[in-house]
Amino acid sequence: MQWLRFAVLVLFGTLLQAGLLDAVTIGGVKPDLLIIFLVFFAIYMQTPDPASSGARRSGGHEAIISSFIIGFAFDLIGTSMGPGTISLGLLGTGLFYLSRFIRLKRMLFQTATIFLTVLAAALLAYPARRIQGQPTYQQFWGPTLGTALYSAIVGPFLFLPIAWWMKIRIHHQGKRY
Protein backbone atom coordinates (compact mmCIF):
# COMPACT_ATOMS: atom_id res chain seq x y z
CA MET A 1 0.00 0.00 0.00
CA GLN A 2 1.38 3.38 -0.99
CA TRP A 3 0.18 5.48 1.90
CA LEU A 4 1.32 8.83 0.52
CA ARG A 5 -0.62 8.26 -2.68
CA PHE A 6 -3.56 7.09 -0.59
CA ALA A 7 -3.45 10.28 1.53
CA VAL A 8 -3.36 12.47 -1.58
CA LEU A 9 -6.24 10.53 -3.12
CA VAL A 10 -8.44 10.76 -0.01
CA LEU A 11 -7.65 14.45 0.45
CA PHE A 12 -8.44 15.14 -3.21
CA GLY A 13 -11.67 13.14 -2.95
CA THR A 14 -12.70 14.92 0.25
CA LEU A 15 -12.14 18.37 -1.27
CA LEU A 16 -14.04 17.36 -4.42
CA GLN A 17 -16.88 15.96 -2.34
CA ALA A 18 -17.08 19.17 -0.29
CA GLY A 19 -17.11 21.58 -3.19
CA LEU A 20 -16.54 20.84 -6.85
CA LEU A 21 -18.91 17.90 -7.02
CA ASP A 22 -21.84 20.30 -6.65
CA ALA A 23 -21.34 21.00 -10.36
CA VAL A 24 -22.52 17.49 -11.22
CA THR A 25 -25.52 17.53 -8.90
CA ILE A 26 -28.62 15.98 -10.44
CA GLY A 27 -31.87 16.68 -8.60
CA GLY A 28 -29.96 17.75 -5.50
CA VAL A 29 -28.01 14.51 -5.43
CA LYS A 30 -24.29 13.99 -6.04
CA PRO A 31 -22.17 10.84 -6.06
CA ASP A 32 -20.37 9.87 -2.87
CA LEU A 33 -16.71 9.72 -3.87
CA LEU A 34 -15.48 8.59 -0.47
CA ILE A 35 -17.74 5.55 -0.44
CA ILE A 36 -16.58 4.71 -3.97
CA PHE A 37 -12.99 4.85 -2.64
CA LEU A 38 -14.02 2.67 0.30
CA VAL A 39 -15.45 -0.02 -1.95
CA PHE A 40 -12.40 0.13 -4.21
CA PHE A 41 -9.94 -0.41 -1.37
CA ALA A 42 -12.07 -3.12 0.22
CA ILE A 43 -12.16 -5.03 -3.08
CA TYR A 44 -8.63 -4.47 -4.35
CA MET A 45 -6.67 -4.61 -1.11
CA GLN A 46 -6.61 -8.41 -1.38
CA THR A 47 -3.02 -9.36 -2.01
CA PRO A 48 -1.69 -12.91 -2.35
CA ASP A 49 -0.16 -14.15 0.87
CA PRO A 50 3.42 -15.27 0.07
CA ALA A 51 3.40 -17.66 3.03
CA SER A 52 0.70 -19.78 1.43
CA SER A 53 1.84 -19.52 -2.20
CA GLY A 54 -0.98 -17.19 -3.22
CA ALA A 55 -3.79 -19.48 -2.14
CA ARG A 56 -4.71 -17.44 0.92
CA ARG A 57 -4.91 -13.70 0.82
CA SER A 58 -3.77 -10.92 3.14
CA GLY A 59 -3.94 -7.10 3.00
CA GLY A 60 -6.36 -6.87 5.90
CA HIS A 61 -4.47 -4.20 7.82
CA GLU A 62 -4.37 -1.89 4.79
CA ALA A 63 -8.06 -2.38 4.01
CA ILE A 64 -9.14 -1.81 7.62
CA ILE A 65 -6.97 1.24 8.19
CA SER A 66 -7.93 2.77 4.84
CA SER A 67 -11.64 2.22 5.62
CA PHE A 68 -11.39 4.03 8.94
CA ILE A 69 -9.35 6.86 7.41
CA ILE A 70 -11.97 7.30 4.67
CA GLY A 71 -14.63 7.30 7.40
CA PHE A 72 -12.72 10.01 9.26
CA ALA A 73 -12.51 12.09 6.06
CA PHE A 74 -16.26 11.54 5.60
CA ASP A 75 -16.82 13.00 9.08
CA LEU A 76 -14.52 15.97 8.46
CA ILE A 77 -16.90 17.29 5.82
CA GLY A 78 -19.99 15.95 7.57
CA THR A 79 -22.25 17.15 10.35
CA SER A 80 -20.41 15.56 13.24
CA MET A 81 -17.37 13.48 14.05
CA GLY A 82 -17.73 9.77 14.73
CA PRO A 83 -20.69 8.31 12.83
CA GLY A 84 -18.83 8.12 9.51
CA THR A 85 -15.63 6.78 11.07
CA ILE A 86 -17.51 3.93 12.74
CA SER A 87 -19.96 3.10 9.96
CA LEU A 88 -17.54 3.33 7.03
CA GLY A 89 -14.75 1.66 9.00
CA LEU A 90 -16.90 -1.34 9.86
CA LEU A 91 -18.46 -1.47 6.40
CA GLY A 92 -15.06 -1.37 4.67
CA THR A 93 -13.79 -4.14 6.94
CA GLY A 94 -16.91 -6.21 6.28
CA LEU A 95 -16.59 -5.68 2.54
CA PHE A 96 -12.94 -6.72 2.63
CA TYR A 97 -13.82 -10.04 4.26
CA LEU A 98 -16.82 -10.48 1.98
CA SER A 99 -14.68 -9.99 -1.11
CA ARG A 100 -12.57 -12.96 0.03
CA PHE A 101 -15.51 -15.22 -0.56
CA ILE A 102 -17.39 -13.45 -3.35
CA ARG A 103 -15.59 -12.14 -6.40
CA LEU A 104 -16.64 -8.51 -6.57
CA LYS A 105 -14.43 -7.63 -9.52
CA ARG A 106 -17.18 -7.71 -12.14
CA MET A 107 -18.60 -4.32 -12.98
CA LEU A 108 -22.19 -5.30 -12.21
CA PHE A 109 -21.23 -6.63 -8.79
CA GLN A 110 -19.26 -3.47 -8.10
CA THR A 111 -22.27 -1.34 -9.03
CA ALA A 112 -24.49 -3.35 -6.68
CA THR A 113 -21.85 -3.21 -3.94
CA ILE A 114 -21.53 0.56 -4.12
CA PHE A 115 -25.31 0.94 -4.12
CA LEU A 116 -25.73 -1.25 -1.05
CA THR A 117 -22.74 0.28 0.73
CA VAL A 118 -24.14 3.82 0.43
CA LEU A 119 -27.47 2.60 1.83
CA ALA A 120 -25.79 0.62 4.61
CA ALA A 121 -23.52 3.56 5.54
CA ALA A 122 -26.52 5.87 5.85
CA LEU A 123 -28.43 3.31 7.94
CA LEU A 124 -25.44 2.56 10.18
CA ALA A 125 -24.72 6.25 10.76
CA TYR A 126 -28.38 6.88 11.66
CA PRO A 127 -28.32 5.48 15.25
CA ALA A 128 -24.92 7.09 15.86
CA ARG A 129 -26.37 10.47 14.89
CA ARG A 130 -29.33 9.83 17.18
CA ILE A 131 -26.89 9.26 20.06
CA GLN A 132 -25.52 12.72 19.36
CA GLY A 133 -29.02 14.14 19.70
CA GLN A 134 -29.46 15.03 16.07
CA PRO A 135 -33.06 15.12 14.87
CA THR A 136 -34.76 12.40 12.85
CA TYR A 137 -34.56 12.83 9.12
CA GLN A 138 -37.85 13.55 7.48
CA GLN A 139 -36.27 13.27 4.05
CA PHE A 140 -34.06 10.26 4.52
CA TRP A 141 -34.81 7.74 1.82
CA GLY A 142 -35.11 10.02 -1.21
CA PRO A 143 -31.64 11.62 -1.07
CA THR A 144 -30.01 8.42 0.21
CA LEU A 145 -31.42 6.30 -2.61
CA GLY A 146 -30.50 9.02 -5.12
CA THR A 147 -26.92 9.20 -3.86
CA ALA A 148 -26.67 5.39 -3.83
CA LEU A 149 -27.88 5.14 -7.41
CA TYR A 150 -25.69 7.96 -8.70
CA SER A 151 -22.61 6.59 -6.92
CA ALA A 152 -23.33 3.06 -8.17
CA ILE A 153 -23.48 4.25 -11.79
CA VAL A 154 -20.39 6.47 -11.61
CA GLY A 155 -18.31 4.37 -9.21
CA PRO A 156 -17.04 1.47 -11.35
CA PHE A 157 -15.81 3.93 -14.00
CA LEU A 158 -13.69 5.67 -11.37
CA PHE A 159 -11.99 2.43 -10.34
CA LEU A 160 -9.61 2.58 -13.30
CA PRO A 161 -8.15 6.05 -12.56
CA ILE A 162 -7.99 5.18 -8.85
CA ALA A 163 -6.14 1.95 -9.64
CA TRP A 164 -3.77 3.84 -11.95
CA TRP A 165 -3.03 6.43 -9.25
CA MET A 166 -2.60 3.82 -6.52
CA LYS A 167 -0.54 1.59 -8.84
CA ILE A 168 -2.84 -1.33 -8.12
CA ARG A 169 -3.36 -3.90 -10.84
CA ILE A 170 -6.98 -4.68 -11.40
CA HIS A 171 -8.59 -7.24 -13.68
CA HIS A 172 -11.45 -5.87 -15.65
CA GLN A 173 -13.44 -7.81 -18.22
CA GLY A 174 -10.53 -10.06 -19.06
CA LYS A 175 -8.05 -7.21 -19.46
CA ARG A 176 -5.26 -6.37 -17.08
CA TYR A 177 -4.64 -2.70 -16.30
Place this chain on the structure above:
Amino acid sequence: MKARKQYKISNRMLVVWLTLTGIILLLTPQTITGKFQGAFTHIFRYPLRLGRGISLSARVVDQPNYDLARREIQYQNHIANLVAELEEKNSQIEKLAGIRYHQHSLEGAALVMADVINVNLQGSRNEIIINRGQSDGLKKGQLVIGENSIIGVVDGLWLHQAKVTLTTDSSFRLPVMVEGLKKSVWMFGCGSGRAIIRWANDKPDIGQEVLTEKKPGFLDCPMVIGRVSGCNRNADNALLWDITVAPACDIAMLPSVMVIVMNPTPKVEEY
Protein backbone atom coordinates in the same frame (compact mmCIF):
# COMPACT_ATOMS: atom_id res chain seq x y z
CA MET B 1 22.42 -8.71 22.15
CA LYS B 2 18.78 -9.38 22.74
CA ALA B 3 16.62 -9.17 19.63
CA ARG B 4 13.83 -6.59 19.72
CA LYS B 5 10.44 -8.20 20.22
CA GLN B 6 8.02 -7.65 17.36
CA TYR B 7 4.36 -7.12 18.14
CA LYS B 8 1.84 -8.32 15.61
CA ILE B 9 -1.64 -6.89 15.77
CA SER B 10 -4.43 -9.09 14.53
CA ASN B 11 -7.04 -7.68 12.16
CA ARG B 12 -9.71 -8.15 14.82
CA MET B 13 -7.74 -6.15 17.38
CA LEU B 14 -7.13 -3.39 14.84
CA VAL B 15 -10.85 -3.13 14.08
CA VAL B 16 -11.66 -2.99 17.81
CA TRP B 17 -9.12 -0.22 18.40
CA LEU B 18 -10.24 1.86 15.46
CA THR B 19 -13.92 1.37 16.33
CA LEU B 20 -13.17 2.51 19.88
CA THR B 21 -11.47 5.58 18.44
CA GLY B 22 -14.63 6.25 16.42
CA ILE B 23 -16.80 5.83 19.54
CA ILE B 24 -14.57 8.25 21.47
CA LEU B 25 -14.97 10.75 18.62
CA LEU B 26 -18.72 10.16 18.66
CA LEU B 27 -19.06 10.76 22.40
CA THR B 28 -16.70 13.74 22.53
CA PRO B 29 -18.66 17.03 22.71
CA GLN B 30 -19.17 18.64 19.35
CA THR B 31 -17.57 21.85 20.60
CA ILE B 32 -14.27 19.93 20.62
CA THR B 33 -14.69 17.70 17.55
CA GLY B 34 -16.05 20.67 15.60
CA LYS B 35 -12.55 22.12 15.80
CA PHE B 36 -11.29 19.31 13.55
CA GLN B 37 -13.89 20.24 10.95
CA GLY B 38 -13.12 23.93 11.38
CA ALA B 39 -9.41 23.32 10.99
CA PHE B 40 -10.03 21.31 7.81
CA THR B 41 -12.15 24.03 6.18
CA HIS B 42 -9.65 26.66 7.32
CA ILE B 43 -6.58 24.85 5.98
CA PHE B 44 -8.21 23.96 2.68
CA ARG B 45 -10.29 27.13 2.30
CA TYR B 46 -8.65 28.07 -1.01
CA PRO B 47 -9.26 24.78 -2.86
CA LEU B 48 -12.75 24.62 -1.32
CA ARG B 49 -13.51 28.14 -2.52
CA LEU B 50 -12.06 27.36 -5.92
CA GLY B 51 -14.17 24.22 -6.21
CA ARG B 52 -17.27 26.12 -5.24
CA GLY B 53 -16.47 28.87 -7.73
CA ILE B 54 -16.16 26.33 -10.52
CA SER B 55 -19.37 24.56 -9.60
CA LEU B 56 -21.18 27.90 -9.35
CA SER B 57 -19.99 29.01 -12.76
CA ALA B 58 -20.97 25.62 -14.22
CA ARG B 59 -24.48 26.11 -12.91
CA VAL B 60 -24.67 29.72 -14.11
CA VAL B 61 -23.82 28.56 -17.64
CA ASP B 62 -26.84 26.23 -17.44
CA GLN B 63 -29.11 29.19 -16.64
CA PRO B 64 -28.81 31.90 -19.33
CA ASN B 65 -31.08 34.39 -17.50
CA TYR B 66 -29.45 33.79 -14.18
CA ASP B 67 -28.66 37.45 -13.40
CA LEU B 68 -32.16 38.53 -14.33
CA ALA B 69 -33.76 35.78 -12.27
CA ARG B 70 -31.51 36.62 -9.33
CA ARG B 71 -32.44 40.30 -9.50
CA GLU B 72 -36.12 39.38 -9.69
CA ILE B 73 -35.83 37.24 -6.56
CA GLN B 74 -33.98 40.04 -4.80
CA TYR B 75 -36.68 42.57 -5.63
CA GLN B 76 -39.49 40.18 -4.73
CA ASN B 77 -37.91 39.55 -1.36
CA HIS B 78 -37.22 43.23 -0.86
CA ILE B 79 -40.87 44.08 -1.60
CA ALA B 80 -42.04 41.35 0.76
CA ASN B 81 -39.75 42.76 3.47
CA LEU B 82 -41.04 46.28 2.92
CA VAL B 83 -44.64 45.09 3.11
CA ALA B 84 -43.87 43.19 6.31
CA GLU B 85 -42.09 46.22 7.71
CA LEU B 86 -45.00 48.44 6.82
CA GLU B 87 -47.44 46.11 8.53
CA GLU B 88 -45.21 45.95 11.57
CA LYS B 89 -45.02 49.73 11.66
CA ASN B 90 -48.77 50.00 11.39
CA SER B 91 -49.33 47.59 14.23
CA GLN B 92 -46.78 49.42 16.34
CA ILE B 93 -48.41 52.73 15.59
CA GLU B 94 -51.74 51.25 16.57
CA LYS B 95 -50.32 49.88 19.82
CA LEU B 96 -48.19 52.82 20.74
CA ALA B 97 -50.44 55.52 19.46
CA GLY B 98 -48.97 58.88 20.17
CA ILE B 99 -45.55 57.54 21.01
CA ARG B 100 -42.81 58.50 18.62
CA TYR B 101 -41.14 55.53 16.96
CA HIS B 102 -38.70 55.80 14.15
CA GLN B 103 -36.80 52.55 14.24
CA HIS B 104 -35.95 50.97 10.91
CA SER B 105 -35.89 47.16 10.83
CA LEU B 106 -32.14 46.97 10.64
CA GLU B 107 -31.29 50.31 12.16
CA GLY B 108 -28.75 49.89 14.90
CA ALA B 109 -27.56 46.71 13.24
CA ALA B 110 -24.43 46.11 11.24
CA LEU B 111 -24.47 43.88 8.22
CA VAL B 112 -21.30 41.86 8.04
CA MET B 113 -20.74 40.69 4.50
CA ALA B 114 -19.25 37.23 4.16
CA ASP B 115 -18.21 35.07 1.23
CA VAL B 116 -19.57 31.56 1.07
CA ILE B 117 -16.73 29.04 1.27
CA ASN B 118 -18.75 25.86 1.14
CA VAL B 119 -22.38 24.86 0.73
CA ASN B 120 -24.01 21.61 1.71
CA LEU B 121 -27.63 21.16 0.77
CA GLN B 122 -27.70 17.40 0.51
CA GLY B 123 -29.89 15.27 2.70
CA SER B 124 -30.85 16.41 6.16
CA ARG B 125 -27.80 18.56 6.63
CA ASN B 126 -28.18 21.99 5.05
CA GLU B 127 -25.45 24.42 5.99
CA ILE B 128 -22.92 26.85 4.61
CA ILE B 129 -19.47 27.87 5.78
CA ILE B 130 -18.65 31.58 5.56
CA ASN B 131 -15.35 33.42 5.80
CA ARG B 132 -16.26 35.55 8.81
CA GLY B 133 -16.05 34.49 12.42
CA GLN B 134 -15.60 35.56 16.01
CA SER B 135 -12.98 38.13 15.04
CA ASP B 136 -15.63 39.91 12.93
CA GLY B 137 -18.07 40.19 15.80
CA LEU B 138 -20.22 37.19 14.90
CA LYS B 139 -22.04 35.30 17.63
CA LYS B 140 -24.16 32.17 17.73
CA GLY B 141 -27.81 32.72 16.91
CA GLN B 142 -27.29 35.72 14.63
CA LEU B 143 -29.49 35.64 11.56
CA VAL B 144 -28.01 35.48 8.08
CA ILE B 145 -29.43 37.23 5.02
CA GLY B 146 -29.11 36.15 1.40
CA GLU B 147 -30.82 38.00 -1.46
CA ASN B 148 -32.78 40.10 1.08
CA SER B 149 -34.23 37.08 2.83
CA ILE B 150 -33.35 35.19 5.99
CA ILE B 151 -31.51 32.02 5.02
CA GLY B 152 -30.19 30.71 8.31
CA VAL B 153 -28.61 31.19 11.68
CA VAL B 154 -24.96 31.31 12.76
CA ASP B 155 -24.48 28.00 14.52
CA GLY B 156 -20.77 27.24 14.73
CA LEU B 157 -18.02 29.79 15.22
CA TRP B 158 -14.30 29.81 14.71
CA LEU B 159 -11.95 32.75 14.69
CA HIS B 160 -12.25 33.58 10.99
CA GLN B 161 -15.05 31.27 9.87
CA ALA B 162 -18.59 30.41 10.83
CA LYS B 163 -21.04 27.65 10.11
CA VAL B 164 -24.52 28.80 9.16
CA THR B 165 -27.34 26.33 9.71
CA LEU B 166 -29.83 26.97 6.95
CA THR B 167 -33.57 27.27 7.44
CA THR B 168 -33.97 23.94 5.63
CA ASP B 169 -31.60 22.01 7.91
CA SER B 170 -33.38 19.24 9.81
CA SER B 171 -32.26 20.73 13.14
CA PHE B 172 -33.66 24.17 12.33
CA ARG B 173 -36.89 25.47 13.87
CA LEU B 174 -38.23 29.00 14.08
CA PRO B 175 -41.59 30.65 14.71
CA VAL B 176 -42.87 32.20 11.50
CA MET B 177 -45.93 33.95 10.16
CA VAL B 178 -47.80 33.18 6.98
CA GLU B 179 -50.31 35.61 5.58
CA GLY B 180 -53.68 33.94 5.83
CA LEU B 181 -52.87 32.06 9.01
CA LYS B 182 -54.16 33.88 12.06
CA LYS B 183 -51.36 33.03 14.47
CA SER B 184 -47.65 32.36 14.27
CA VAL B 185 -46.57 28.79 13.62
CA TRP B 186 -43.36 26.81 13.93
CA MET B 187 -41.38 26.11 10.79
CA PHE B 188 -39.14 23.03 10.83
CA GLY B 189 -36.36 22.38 8.36
CA CYS B 190 -36.67 18.98 6.77
CA GLY B 191 -33.51 18.79 4.67
CA SER B 192 -32.99 18.70 0.91
CA GLY B 193 -33.72 22.42 0.57
CA ARG B 194 -37.19 22.37 2.09
CA ALA B 195 -38.89 23.28 5.33
CA ILE B 196 -42.31 22.41 6.66
CA ILE B 197 -45.01 23.99 8.80
CA ARG B 198 -47.06 21.28 10.48
CA TRP B 199 -50.60 21.33 11.78
CA ALA B 200 -51.65 24.69 10.32
CA ASN B 201 -55.34 25.52 10.78
CA ASP B 202 -55.80 27.17 7.39
CA LYS B 203 -54.50 26.60 3.91
CA PRO B 204 -52.42 29.50 2.52
CA ASP B 205 -52.02 30.16 -1.19
CA ILE B 206 -49.07 28.69 -3.05
CA GLY B 207 -46.36 31.34 -3.41
CA GLN B 208 -47.45 33.15 -0.26
CA GLU B 209 -44.56 34.75 1.65
CA VAL B 210 -43.46 33.19 4.92
CA LEU B 211 -42.02 35.72 7.38
CA THR B 212 -39.88 35.33 10.45
CA GLU B 213 -41.16 36.67 13.72
CA LYS B 214 -39.29 39.41 15.48
CA LYS B 215 -36.39 38.01 17.47
CA PRO B 216 -35.33 40.53 20.13
CA GLY B 217 -31.60 41.04 20.07
CA PHE B 218 -31.30 39.47 16.62
CA LEU B 219 -34.04 40.98 14.42
CA ASP B 220 -36.30 43.94 15.10
CA CYS B 221 -38.77 43.44 12.29
CA PRO B 222 -40.21 40.44 10.40
CA MET B 223 -38.35 39.48 7.23
CA VAL B 224 -39.17 37.08 4.46
CA ILE B 225 -37.77 33.59 5.02
CA GLY B 226 -39.45 31.57 2.29
CA ARG B 227 -42.50 30.96 0.17
CA VAL B 228 -45.27 28.40 0.39
CA SER B 229 -44.53 25.73 -2.19
CA GLY B 230 -47.15 23.15 -1.30
CA CYS B 231 -50.02 22.28 1.04
CA ASN B 232 -51.13 18.80 2.01
CA ARG B 233 -53.65 17.48 4.50
CA ASN B 234 -52.01 16.29 7.70
CA ALA B 235 -51.77 12.51 7.78
CA ASP B 236 -53.08 12.26 11.36
CA ASN B 237 -55.70 14.98 11.32
CA ALA B 238 -57.42 15.78 8.04
CA LEU B 239 -58.61 19.13 9.41
CA LEU B 240 -55.06 20.43 9.64
CA TRP B 241 -52.56 21.27 6.91
CA ASP B 242 -48.88 20.56 6.41
CA ILE B 243 -47.34 23.46 4.51
CA THR B 244 -44.13 22.97 2.56
CA VAL B 245 -41.90 26.04 2.44
CA ALA B 246 -39.14 26.68 -0.12
CA PRO B 247 -36.36 29.18 0.65
CA ALA B 248 -36.92 32.67 -0.76
CA CYS B 249 -33.75 32.41 -2.87
CA ASP B 250 -31.50 29.82 -4.45
CA ILE B 251 -29.07 29.30 -1.59
CA ALA B 252 -26.79 27.04 -3.63
CA MET B 253 -26.04 29.92 -5.96
CA LEU B 254 -25.30 32.57 -3.35
CA PRO B 255 -21.78 33.95 -3.73
CA SER B 256 -22.01 35.95 -0.50
CA VAL B 257 -24.32 36.52 2.43
CA MET B 258 -24.77 39.09 5.20
CA VAL B 259 -24.90 38.46 8.91
CA ILE B 260 -27.10 40.74 11.02
CA VAL B 261 -25.10 41.95 14.01
CA MET B 262 -27.42 43.89 16.28
CA ASN B 263 -25.90 46.69 18.38
CA PRO B 264 -22.41 46.15 16.99
CA THR B 265 -19.20 47.21 18.64
CA PRO B 266 -17.33 49.86 16.63
CA LYS B 267 -14.82 47.20 15.54
CA VAL B 268 -17.36 45.51 13.28
CA GLU B 269 -16.89 46.27 9.62
CA GLU B 270 -20.08 47.66 8.11
CA TYR B 271 -21.25 47.59 4.52
